[in-house]
Amino acid sequence: MTDTADTPDRTDGIELLKPLGVETTPIPGFLRIDLTVHGDNRGWFKENWQREKMTALGLPDFGPVQNNISFNDEVGVTRGIHAEPWDKFVSVATGRVFGAWVDLREGPSFGTVYTTEIDPSVAVFVPKGVGNAYQTLEPNTAYTYLVNDHWSPDAQYTFLNLADETVAVPWPIPLEQAIQSDKDRAHPRLADVVPFAATDATADGRRVLVTGCKGQLGRELMKQLPAAGFSPTGVDLPEVDISDADAMAAWDWSAYDIIINAAAWTNVDGAETPEGRPLSWRANATGPANLAREAARHDLTLVHISSEYTFDGTLEPHTEDESPSPLGVYGQSKAGGDAAVEATPKHYLVRTSWVVGDGKNFAKTMASLAARGIAPKVVDDQTGRLTFTTDLAAGIIHLLCTGAEYGTYNLSGEGPVVSWCDVAKRVYELVGHRADEVTPVSTAEYYAGQEGIAPRPLRSALDLSKIEATGFTPGDSMERLDAYVPTIEL
Known part of the structure; x- marks a missing residue:
């Protein structure tokens, strides 16, 4: 029974x-x-x-x-x-x-x-x-x-x-x-059988689409990603336009596991013009929104680069949970793109500032002025830290490799908070000129009488405690500057 x-x-x-x-x-x-x-x-x-x-x-x-x-x-x-x-x-x-x-x-x-x-x-x-x-x-x-x-x-x-x-x-x-x-x-x-390409979170050979691969950060990512075990594919304008929603919807996303969006309109003053305003919004808001939509649809990880220009610069340092308060069109368009990216389940929004890398940058401009015997006026009331693309790319790769919690991370150089004038004086010294050849002026004085100038946040320093808690500490930005300037070729 x-x-x-x-x-x-x-x-x-x-x-x-x-x-x-x-x-x-x-x-x-x-x-x-x-x-x-x-x-x-x-x-x-x-x-x-x-x-x-x-x-x-x-x-x-x-x-x-x-x-x-x-x-x-x-x-x-x-x-x-x-x-x-x-x-x-x-x-x-x-x-x-x-x-x-x-x-x-x-x-x-x-x-x-x-x-x-x-x-x-x-x-x-x-x-x-x-x-x-x-x-x-x-x-x-x-x-x-x-x-x-x-x-x-x-x-x-x-x-x-x-x-x-x-x-x-x-x-x-x-x-x-x-x-x-x-x-x-x-x-x-x-x-x-030819094995299916690995996509596990800890496996080598993860497939990454890098948009904006011709920019300063894009070039550095294309250098560092293979060494970290990733398989990157770089795209940029005019071949690929991330602001084209139809093109992004038709893209073969099965070939990728991660998108790193290093594409952006960075002409801050140009964004204030009738011609530049829509271009800034297309690159900085519409494009990221299209990528965010496809990342969510295809279960991809999206890494997007933001800027301290999304803030008005009244607080310092800026934390990850500070509400956006952009002053100009560039910052407004970046904030729009950030909002779209934050709605994607698997995202890293990496906010940075004062980027220096392979390409046109402030340090190279100052070295060029010194070489031509020009004594510039440089603003001394805008403060922050430089971010070298070597640190920025390495920090992004760190987040991906460690499987850090998704969300927003500030990432700039470490070290003292300085002004643009401080940076300029240091560059002049490093190329054999006197620091006093650089004259400090206020932002108001520098732009007096000029039209079409975008407002700048006066305080740009970022709080780095969140990313440092994941085990990544960027280099001292002024020490990075000391090592970088002697390598500049004019």
Whole structure:
């Protein structure tokens, strides 16, 4: 006689009322999910996908955009092994399958196998690059899956033969008796499979799209990213215009894991002109908004560079939670782009100031003036710290490599807060001139009588405690200046 007190209720072979749960498996990132099924004499009901509950248990918030159903008439229908460039949430609406998955991503887990039976009370989360296959165990089986990208003929697919001897999937129904397609029979063995490109958060070779690659920061990123194990692709105007929404929507985002937006309109005074105003907004607000939309849609990490010009300069130092208060069009357009980026789930908004790198910059301008025997007037009431692109790029890479919490981070050089006049005097000394050749003036005096001049924040120093708490400390900006100026070629 059976004691039914400890026997779970079942209907049509489905276990009822088991608690919702998520289990890890030998394949990294691949999860098995127990679903709660409610049943009575009329049938059953389940929440097949419940975002809030499942993410609370550790399921990735993977952002599904499409639901597909494969209906199978007979027992023994066998499909796979297919690895696609998107994540999948797999379950069955009716029937039962034997599921088999093989990790086809490059890395130490390549070739790892996991199998389980799926009925309406079981689901699995399949990360992109993991080969997926199943065999029906009941007639009239409806196999259903959510995916977080749309099918594309240009996407990268990886396949493995169902009969591969190395992974040796224990099919309940021998493959010679199963129903297969000719295409599946022709897939390669494991030894001939080209692994799916790694996208794990700690794996080398992560694919990065760098916009604005011709700028000071863009050039430095293209130098540092490969050394840190990333695979960067650089784009810039006129070939790629991030403010073109249609072009960004049509872009093949499956080729990337991370976007670093180093593109910007930085002509502060030009932004105040009728011609420059819309260009500034296109580059600094519309473009980042387009990237933010696509990053959210395709589950990409977006890194965006902001500026201290989003503040009016009345506070010092500026913290990450300071409310925007831009004075001019440039700062307003940057604040608009920041707002769009902050709505993206996976973002790093990196705010910086006074950038110096490979290209036109203040230090190089001062060295050029000294070489030509010019004694300039330089403002002494605008204060902050220089940011060398070597530190800026390294800090961005640090955030990505350490998996720091998403959000806003200030990132400039460390060291003393100085004025533009202090920097100019130091450059003059470093090139063999006298510091007193530089005359200090106020901002009001410097721009007196000039039209079309953008307002500048007087205090630009950033509080660096948040990024330093992650383990990254930038170099002293004035020591960086001392090392940089002797390398300037005029």
